[in-house]
Structure formats: C-alpha cells, structure tokens
Amino acid sequence: AQSVTQLDSQVPVFEEAPVELRCNYSSSVSVYLFWYVQYPNQGLQLLLKYLSGSTLVESINGFEAEFNKSQTSFHLRKPSVHISDTAEYFCAVRSRGGTSYGKLTFGQGTILTVHP
Amino acid sequence: GAGVSQSPSNKVTEKGKDVELRCDPISGHTALYWYRQSLGQGLEFLIYFQGNSAPDKSGLPSDRFSAERTGGSVSTLTIQRTQQEDSAVYLCASSLPEVGEKLFFGSGTQLSVL
Numbered sequence: 001a002q003s004v005t006q007l008d009s010q011v012p013v014f015e016e017a018p019v020e021l022r023c024n025y026s027s028s029v030s031v032y033l034f035w036y037v038q039y040p041n042q043g044l045q046l047l048l049k050y051l052s053g054s055t056l057v058e059s060i061n062g063f064e065a066e067f068n069k070s071q072t073s074f075h076l077r078k079p080s081v082h083i084s085d086t087a088e089y090f091c092a093v094r095s096r097g098g099t100s101y102g103k104l105t106f107g108q109g110t111i112l113t114v115h116p
Numbered sequence: 117g118a119g120v121s122q123s124p125s126n127k128v129t130e131k132g133k134d135v136e137l138r139c140d141p142i143s144g145h146t147a148l149y150w151y152r153q154s155l156g157q158g159l160e161f162l163i164y165f166q167g168n169s170a171p172d173k174s175g176l177p178s179d180r181f182s183a184e185r186t187g188g189s190v191s192t193l194t195i196q197r198t199q200q201e202d203s204a205v206y207l208c209a210s211s212l213p214e215v216g217e218k219l220f221f222g223s224g225t226q227l228s229v230l
C-alpha cells in the first residue's frame with residue numbers, strides 16, 4: 001500500500017517569488033513519482049515525472065522536482081512564479097512493476113495562488 | 117475529438133436512482149481509468165481497463181459500482197441506488213499502456229446526489 005502527503009493545502013505567493021510545494025510519500029516498494037496540475041476549468045495534466053536516472057527532473061514551464069529517496073520526498077519548486085501558474089497541483093506515486101500502469105495514488109492537492 | 121471527453125459534465129440525481137457516466141478516450145489509447153475526486157479526499161482510483169477487460173477493479177467502493185468498456189473505446193461507469201456519499205467528481209483518463217505512461221484526463225462529471 002502507498003500513501004502520499006502534500007503538506008500544504010494552500011500556498012499563496014506573489015508574482016516572481018520562489019515557491020516550493022511539498023510532497024512526501026510512503027511505500028513498501030519502489031515507486032515512480034509524478035506531479036499533475038489542474039488549471040482553472042481544465043482537466044488534470046502531467047507536469048513532470050521521475051522514473052529513473054537523474055533525481056532532478058524538469059518541466060517545460062520552469063518547474064523542477066527532486067526525488068529524495070532517504071527522505072521519501074518529491075518536492076516541486078519554481079524559482080520565479082507567474083500569475084499563470086495559479087492552479088491546483090497533485091503529487092502522485094505508482095508502484096514499479098505490476099501491470100496496472102495508471103493506478104496512481106494521489107495526494108490531496110495543493111492550491112497555488114499567485115498574486116500580482 | 118483530440119482529448120478525453122466525458123458526459124454529462126454535471127448530473128444531479130435523487131438518492132436511490134441509478135446513474136450512468138460516459139467516457140470517450142483518446143483514439144488509440146488502449147488503457148482507460150476511472151478516478152473519483154471527493155471534496156477533501158483527493159483523487160481515488162476506481163478501475164483500470166486494458167482494451168475491453170478490467171484487470172484491476174480494486175478501487176470500486178461497493179457492488180453498486182460497475183463499469184464496462186466496449187470496442188476498446190467508450191466506457192460507462194454505472195452507479196446503482198445512488199447514495200449521498202457518492203457525490204463527487206468522476207474523472208476518466210486514458211493512456212498508452214507503457215511504463216511511465218502519461219495519463220490524459222477528461223474534465224470530469226460532477227455528480228450530486230440529493
């Protein structure tokens with residue numbers, strides 16, 4: 001069994017400030033890690049993922065996340081946010097192996113609100 | 117269409133009635149998933165289809181919930197004898213069945229049971 005904890009339900013920040021959205025997970029097996037984002041009035045979409053290799057992964061819009069196995073964390077960061085980054089962000093994990101490819105365990109979500 | 121389509125977008129029903137929710141995945145995506153997003157509870161996995169078969173139904177909360185997929189495409193999630201606790205957003209996603217797959221989500225069906 002797995003669980004995902006997103007430590008902050010809401011994060012308000014000002015435009016151009018740095019932000020970190022925290023995610024910790026618990027699992028008895030190795031996992032793949034994901035961040036999904038839901039913009040207002042849109043469906044969930046994949047932001048970035050960690051499968052193997054370099055523990056630092058990046059998205060095309062400037063977000064990055066680092067897999068820390070010892071701390072079982074996968075925090076999401078951006079050095080300078082924009083108004084358009086306002087959205088709800090979900091951290092998710094999936095067991096390595098098995099065949100239920102899309103069976104993700106999601107966190108509760110963090111609402112990021114960027115103020116001008 | 118280019119994305120995952122779900123209908124209806126909103127459904128209001130009375131307790132005890134049956135409801136059907138529809139999902140039309142992206143063409144060519146053989147894998148299809150149903151999730152439920154309840155207020156304050158995040159997203160909860162319900163069922164996974166590979167083609168027309170459902171190798172993983174472990175997330176269905178009770179025997180009032182069932183789902184089918186026909187022609188390797190459209191899927192229907194049926195909730196019988198709805199209860200107020202069934203109120204949630206029901207999300208459908210599709211993907212190619214591969215490691216590190218990218219799920220494409222629909223906009224969901226908001227179900228309200230009065």
